[in-house]
Amino acid sequence: MLENTLVSCPYCGESFETVVDCSAGDQRYIEDCYVCCRPIIFDVSIDVEGAFSVAVRSETE
Ligand SMILES: [Zn+2]
Secondary structure (H helix, E strand, C coil): CCEEEEECCCCCCCEEEEEEEHHHHEEEEEEECCCCCCCCEEEEEEECCCEEEEEEEECCC
């Protein structure tokens, strides 16, 4: 199950949509910001009811 969600780049603050695969469970992945090209770490958590939350942080944090 794919869900779109809006996140903000931790480096430049730009908001953009990303696609989360909720059927894959908790996951962590890195995607480069399309604006500043720096690597953003995505932490995805899925709760028992299937609701998801996405936390983004910079590689240096
Ligand atoms: Zn950025």
